[in-house]
Amino acid sequence: xxxxxxxxxxxxxxxxGEVEDPDGAGQIGNPVCGxxxxxxxxxxxxxxxxxxxxxxxxxxAVATSSMVTEMVMxxxxxxxxxxxxxxxxxxxxxxxxxxxHCSNLAADALHLAIEDYLTKAGRSGDVAKVLGKKAxx
Amino acid sequence: MRTVxxxxxxxxxxxxxxxxxxxxxxxxxxxxxxxxxxxxxxAREAVDKGRAQVAAALGAAxxxxxxxxxxxxxxxxxxxxxxxxFEPGHLIVSAIEHPAVMETARYLMRQGWEATFAPxxxxxxxxxxxxxxxxxPDTRLASVMFANNVVGTVQPIKELARIAHEHGAxxxxxxxxxxxxxxxxxxxxxxxxxxxSGHKLYGPxxxxxxxIRRATRVAPILHGGGHERRLRSGTENVPGIVGLGAALxxxxxxxxxxxxxLVALRDRLTAGLLASIEDTVNLGHPSARLPGNVCVSVxxxxxxxxxxxLDAKGIAVSSGSACAxxxxxxxxxxxxxxxxxxxxxxxxxxxxxxxxxxxxxxxFLEVFPPIVxxxxxxxxxxxxx
Numbered sequence: 001x002x003x004x005x006x007x008x009x010x011x012x013x014x015x016x017g018e019v020e021d022p023d024g025a026g027q028i029g030n031p032v033c034g035x036x037x038x039x040x041x042x043x044x045x046x047x048x049x050x051x052x053x054x055x056x057x058x059x060x061a062v063a064t065s066s067m068v069t070e071m072v073m074x075x076x077x078x079x080x081x082x083x084x085x086x087x088x089x090x091x092x093x094x095x096x097x098x099x100x101h102c103s104n105l106a107a108d109a110l111h112l113a114i115e116d117y118l119t120k121a122g123r124s125g126d127v128a129k130v131l132g133k134k135a136x137x
Numbered sequence: 138m139r140t141v142x143x144x145x146x147x148x149x150x151x152x153x154x155x156x157x158x159x160x161x162x163x164x165x166x167x168x169x170x171x172x173x174x175x176x177x178x179x180a181r182e183a184v185d186k187g188r189a190q191v192a193a194a195l196g197a198a199x200x201x202x203x204x205x206x207x208x209x210x211x212x213x214x215x216x217x218x219x220x221x222x223f224e225p226g227h228l229i230v231s232a233i234e235h236p237a238v239m240e241t242a243r244y245l246m247r248q249g250w251e252a253t254f255a256p257x258x259x260x261x262x263x264x265x266x267x268x269x270x271x272x273x274p275d276t277r278l279a280s281v282m283f284a285n286n287v288v289g290t291v292q293p294i295k296e297l298a299r300i301a302h303e304h305g306a307x308x309x310x311x312x313x314x315x316x317x318x319x320x321x322x323x324x325x326x327x328x329x330x331x332x333x334s335g336h337k338l339y340g341p342x343x344x345x346x347x348x349i350r351r352a353t354r355v356a357p358i359l360h361g362g363g364h365e366r367r368l369r370s371g372t373e374n375v376p377g378i379v380g381l382g383a384a385l386x387x388x389x390x391x392x393x394x395x396x397x398x399l400v401a402l403r404d405r406l407t408a409g410l411l412a413s414i415e416d417t418v419n420l421g422h423p424s425a426r427l428p429g430n431v432c433v434s435v436x437x438x439x440x441x442x443x444x445x446x447l448d449a450k451g452i453a454v455s456s457g458s459a460c461a462x463x464x465x466x467x468x469x470x471x472x473x474x475x476x477x478x479x480x481x482x483x484x485x486x487x488x489x490x491x492x493x494x495x496x497x498x499x500x501f502l503e504v505f506p507p508i509v510x511x512x513x514x515x516x517x518x519x520x521x522x
Binding site: 007010011013016017027031032033034035036037038054055056057058059061062 | 437438439440441442445446449458467477478479482514515516517518
């Protein structure tokens with residue numbers, strides 16, 4: 001049911017944990033639904049210099065979290081913002097249909113971390129520009 | 138790598154002795170039992186023998202056994218077939234039934250029947266008072282599973298059947314998990330209808346049976362040539378019937394030694410799990426429980442992750458988490474027992490069987506705690522103490 005790449009990321013997840021003194025943190029999901037993902041990032045000159053995840057959830061939830069950390073490491077905030085949940089799933093060679101909804105939120109968690117970073121840096125006005133959406137109040 | 142199969146509630150391997158008995162009925166003795174020539178008669182004898190074996194294992198008469206394609210069809214025949222005789226009224230099923238009963242009850246509701254889903258307590262035992270209070274003058278049938286497939290809790294079937302009869306209703310039990318795993322006597326229990334399945338007791342898939350007490354009238358749900366005394370049309374699955382009869386005979390003979398052996402293994406695994414992993418709770422009744430069922434909820438982590446990690450170590454188990462069940466909902470059984478959704482997501486079920494040994498339990502207790510530690514390390518819900 002899972003691709004080899006999903007199983008690889010699930011069995012050997014990359015960048016597990018919390019970055020020390022994070023510049024931004026984002027959490028999404030709900031234990032009732034069975035998936036919670038937390039992303040912490042370190043940002044330097046609008047570039048993600050470190051990212052780590054913690055995830056409660058199934059194989060797909062862990063694999064998408066791991067994959068998104070690999071995809072955004074070293075990327076600019078603008079580049080990271082462009083990565084969608086769908087792109088993460090595609091990078092893993094696809095996910096089973098029933099996993100596309102609840103277990104595929106890693107990019108959203110990352111975007112929340114970016115939003116948190118911008119807000120903390122006093123740049124709430126940039127949230128819409130970077131993430132292409134209205135800042136959540 | 139060591140392979141440990143701890144998923145006997147899902148299915149079992151066919152016992153080689155059973156397979157040896159079935160084998161001639163595919164290529165050599167392939168006759169249709171409805172024909173009067175030699176090949177047909179041979180097949181008829183095999184079907185009769187299988188029926189006698191199943192009846193003997195349940196303390197039933199041969200005529201009270203109808204072969205079906207499995208447990209699901211037996212449950213459908215019991216509920217839909219029995220209730221077809223009546224104008225739509227009321228039925229009672231427990232809140233933790235297998236989907237084969239649950240979804241048939243929902244189907245009947247769409248046909249105009251009203252259903253009460255009798256609640257269970259925290260250990261998965263039907264609340265007898267609530268169950269008794271649910272009966273109405275137009276209640277025709279109550280259906281409560283003998284033993285639960287997820288948490289293993291065994292119900293007080295004799296008492297539940299008696300209460301149904303006191304209210305003028307018939308009683309069905311889905312005994313798919315219990316037949317072959319514990320002693321069953323239909324007369325002692327007083328049940329009117331009982332479902333069983335071959336592949337849960339080291340027999341083949343694709344065969345099951347419904348016990349129908351004499352004088353309990355059931356209408357067919359499959360129409361055709363009138364096989365199985367008009368109750369289940371379709372050419373008999375002769376090798377399957379031979380296999381079911383042989384498997385059930387062997388299972389009943391092995392019970393006096395196998396039952397206590399599995400109980401000891403079960404209790405050792407449960408105690409070992411609870412002792413070696415903090416924030417873990419037993420799910421289901423501690424003693425009124427299937428001999429081979431171990432079910433716990435491990436806090437802060439999710440079931441499918443545990444299943445996959447154990448699979449990588451060669452151990453096959455199952456979980457009641459939403460992901461592992463393939464739906465978006467965690468197990469209705471664990472939720473029905475009053476546990477929170479996250480506790481259901483963190484459930485892991487081990488169902489033990491014949492080929493499992495003490496060494497398998499040792500291996501599991503060795504590899505599982507580090508898996509839990511690793512997944513908790515990864516979990517945002519876990520706060521290290």
